[in-house]
Amino acid sequence: MDKIMVVSCEKVKKVYKVTLEDSPLYPDGKGGQLGDRGTIGNNNILSVEKNCVFLDGEVQLGENDLYIDFDRRKDIEVQHTAQHLFSALAYNKYSLNTVGFRMAEEYSTVDLDSKDLTEEVIKEIEKMVNDAIKISIPVETSIVKKEEAMTIEGLRKTVSEKVTGDVRIVTIGELDTNACGGFHVSNSCQLQIFKILSWEKIKGNYTRFYYVAGERALEDYYDKNKLVGELCRTLSCRENEINIMLDKVISDKKSAELELRSITQKYAEILAKDLMNNSENINGMKLVFYPENSMISNFLPKYIDLSEYILIFGESGQFTVTSKKINCKDYFDFLKTTEEVRGGGNESRVNFKGDLSEDLVFQQLKVYLSKL
Ligand SMILES: [Zn+2]
Incomplete structure (x- = not known):
């Protein structure tokens, strides 16, 4: 159990806003990532901001026990590194730029700067991500001075002028080099599987992809498989007959409504x-x-x-x-x-x-x- 210094604790509506000294907790939404969760003392961390958290109970000032939910962090690492791979391969093969990223509790989204991607292209990028997972590529990080970061060749995205201090560079073998302060796995094989759930056009010229990776993808496969099984039982048919059966049910319903x-x-x-x-x-x-x-x-x-x-x-x-x-x-x-x-x-x-x-x-x- 780690220790954390609580500087102040004030009640805000039904929760407690707690200021921390040198918080190791990752803030919600920073770089599109989910924030850390865990406990301080006996209280649950509800949300995290820079050097401050919201707890569900009051905590004493001074030193307290800190527990960080590392299972959650592992999941965050997986979803986030999956984004690096997806963005990198979309860029390397199709010159598509990532213009948005957001991680949610159930899925994550990446926005690419094209509105005309065919299903074949999308399937191809998904396959390339899974191929990269399969061949176990090390994911390495290094800290460099900003001036040095600005001169690195082949950086997927140039380092923003706004960045101050040292820059963390994340490389995935030959596939990707990018500046990022988020959490990452140490090897692509830890992603296990990458699955695009759906996509939609947004803001006129972009496409938003909803995806899951790792345990989330396995869980999703389990749920979808269960759903298909339930549909087969309800419709008394095989998996490949579900669409035909549903068309028939809808058409029968229409006829019955007309007759009624x-x-x-x-x-x-x-x-x-x-x-x-x-x-x-x-x-x-x-x-x-x-x-x-x-x-x-x-x-x-x-x-x-x-x-x-x-x-x-x-x-x-x-x-x-x-x-x-x-x-x-x-x-x-x-x-x-x-x-x-x-x-x-x-x-x-x-x-x-x-x-x-x-x-x-x-x-x-x-x-x-x-x-x-
Ligand atoms: Zn990252």
């Missing part, structure tokens, strides 16, 4: 006749009530003679009143005087909702009609 729609429409036509025959007469006006919000109720206005009848349908606090016999908007205004309702519409149709029972809405409509 047609049957519903026919049923609504028959039901409308029955509802009109059994309508309630209020103050000389014929009222039809259908207590449902369904495909059937949506077809009813088509088959109920709205110049003669007033149709109200709905349930669970959501209703529609439609007719040419009354001013539906006027009824809605009447309802608003006693009930809390939201909605609107026009003279021949209003839709509204509120905490209203079917009974109440129907009774209020009857009261309204009896006053006309």
Whole structure:
């Protein structure tokens, strides 16, 4: 267990901001990388900034135990070195420049400065990265003065003018030389496997690649394989038949929906006749009530003679009143005087909702009609 000096500790909302002396912790997001995690005293490190961390509990000032999660750091090394290899091979073979990098907890992204990469090219770069992993290339770092760094030939990216002090140079055999302050593995074979998950065009001219490497890639393969197995069981088919089966399921669903729609429409036509025959007469006006919000109720206005009848349908606090016999908007205004309702519409149709029972809405409509 390492030791760390805590200089200050203050509560910020529900967490504690802790200033450290000579923090060995890698900050979140620096160079696109994930930051370190671990514990200080008995408290978990939630996030890391330069010389300061956020903890989930209070810590005493002075010397404290520090535990750094090195499994996480190993994963960070793997994902980050994978980015070096991917960027290097895309540059070496296709002159593509890396214009962005971000590591997240589940995957990482690299942005290349082209929008026209074919699937073949992408597959080729992925293969080259995996070939480089296979032949175990040492990854070496050296510290040089900035002036010296500026003169190194074959540097993938020139050292920024903003950099001050010494520069760390990371080389992967003959493949790559680049200035970088992040974490790296010591040999390409530690990456195990590199997999591009997907890619998309961004900012008009760039392509963003989502990738995983090492344990993350193995975990991803395990998950995808499990998913494929589940799909095969659900669809009762082999792996290579999943697409065909899904096309069939979607096409069957479409046909069933069309058939259901047609049957519903026919049923609504028959039901409308029955509802009109059994309508309630209020103050000389014929009222039809259908207590449902369904495909059937949506077809009813088509088959109920709205110049003669007033149709109200709905349930669970959501209703529609439609007719040419009354001013539906006027009824809605009447309802608003006693009930809390939201909605609107026009003279021949209003839709509204509120905490209203079917009974109440129907009774209020009857009261309204009896006053006309
Ligand atoms: Zn690096």
